[in-house]
Amino acid sequence: MILYIVRRVIMLFPILLLISIVSFIVIELPPGDWVSNYITNLRNSGIELQEEEAARLTAMYGFDQPSYVRYAKWMQGIVTKGDFGWSFQWGKPVNDILRERLPFTILISFSALILSWLIAIPVGIYSATHPYSITDYIATILAFVWVATPGFLLAFVAAWLVFHYTGFSPLGLNSTDFLDAPWNTAKLIDRIKHLILPIVIIGLSGTGATIRVMRANLLDELKKQYVTTARSKGVPELTILFKYPVRIAFNPLFSTIGWLLPAIISGEVIISVVLSIPTMGPTLLRATLAQDMYLVGSIVLILSSLTVLGTLISDIYLAWADPRIRFEGTGK
């Protein structure tokens, strides 16, 4: 088991390296370099930068050196000091900007993942035990429509419906009354009310596919002979269902985290933009519109790494739950 974890963690490094290189390419993509753009912008707005100040900035980001040196500098900053660079748009280190937003991204994505399972697992079990029933068809159709609807449209319509019928505006993290209020129970309840909608929408976006996976796996499992054997021995139907097939059908759910997580993170980005929740999403959008590339690159780096780490955790869980995976490739 430990050997498996160690191997899996070592395999992580090439992928992280690739992610960092791609993020750096993103930073370098726009024509011209950052410092000269920055200086031109300052000049245009009437601020004259001292020659030595400009030279200092150029040297600091290594724009007088080849790009691999700049990459090495950027990586060195991240690995040794956790320093992701400087945001020209905010005039702040990237770290300061992301520190307040990253927790919300993780909180919302994680809750959305859990919620999507809480919905998908019971529905999947029901669909598999009652295949081709009306409920099964409805679940299938809903899953189809859900997959076909762009996330921002869902968020839009949902926010509008909530506002229209309850008069409660689900935008932002808190209602305007509470913005400057000190923390108390009322503010906490207000905050939770604001978080429900994004979590539900993002969570449901992964539900359709998860229902299908759960249903297909369970249907396969239920056809197996041990189920027939158990049935012929007179084991109650519910006991049969939950004792073995459901537990086995869970495993593929974990192995699909690898592609569910990127979808959830993508969903989190766009839905936070629509509902103006201060997570990585709106920050990324503003940074991209302003071509603030260190911020853009850092966000891509962090979000991708998060996904890869999430996949790692699910893989380790899977190995712990299923010995066949643990021993795969060790030849024993």
Place this chain on the structure above:
Amino acid sequence: MTVQEQSSRTAQELAGQPDEGLAAIPEEKLDVRSERFYYAKQWELIWWRFRRHRLAMISLVLLIILYLIAIMPGFASPYLPQSRFEGRQQSPPTKVHMIDENGGIHLPFVYALSRELDQKTFKYIYTEDTSQRYPIKLFVKGEPYKFWGLFETSRHLFGVGVDGPPLLLFGADELGRDILSRTFYGSRISLSIGFVGVLLSFFIGVTLGGISGYFGGIADEIIQRLIDFLLSIPALPFWMALAAAMPRDWSVTKTYFAITIILSIIGWSGLARVVRGKLLALREEDYALAAQAAGAGQPRIIFRHLLPGFTSHLIVSLTLAIPGSILGETTLSFLGLGMQPPAVSWGVLLGDAQDMVVVAQQPWRMIPGLFVVIAVLLFNFVGDGLRDAADPYAM
């Protein structure tokens, strides 16, 4: 596929195939059923099976209609996308009547509208002037446009003519432009980007997947890791970052192709997987060995002998990949990172209505979004039908 699996499949085919296939032959050919089935080409078999899938058939017809609109938006829509109607800013959809004031029944017609500003709520109130009916006519003369840039014409599929009131079936935006015409013109970009993007993904996917599956070894290992990597990163932030690097002053055509490329950078990986998996299975077949023995070169074996073996599967994967491109373009344009006005696409139209207040007061501004959902659904249904039909020899 293991040998065991393969042999069991063949047995299954032998046992189950004739009945299944015969059922797929249309009724009118009943008398020649058995012969028709055994002499039918593969494409005929696929078509017969596909036709039995009713939902997929309906979806295919609707998709063709959507694409006809996208090909001839000037003809299909009553107005030009940029023409404004003074006094009809933010107008709700025009009501189409069939029954007049006195209960008389007519072909569909509209009334002229007059507008007043409510001094209390500052909302416009529209009242219908029921004194004159304006029938909706087919092939009506309207604003001139260039058909495919070839010749000038002023015929539109439907409308109320030049003298009638504006016919705004989907309402108007804040500049008084007809949303229906804009949605139809927008379909040009939104629907074609799916095809063009997938075509690009297809070339990258088939080439890299082909190399990976046929040659194996180190090339396979590298390409597989690359695919794993691409599938593990969240697509949207990556697309946004790449779109950010795109200069804002690019022309519409340049932006269009840049977005296509951005969407394909991730899009090819799924296709490459399909190609690789199929090639891995097929290259072990006897006929591949026979071709090799006959002295065929590797490109010839791959493209002449192996590729036709799974063309149908490729088409299924392509059909199911198109919705991703459509959603990608819509999302990027909605965020203001994709197509830029004055270009019209469904995403741009939705981006115009970004404000919650706008949506609350003019819900019809969301209609282009409905088109996105419908187009994506149709592609999924057709893809599903094709998947079932793709392998006519299987159960």
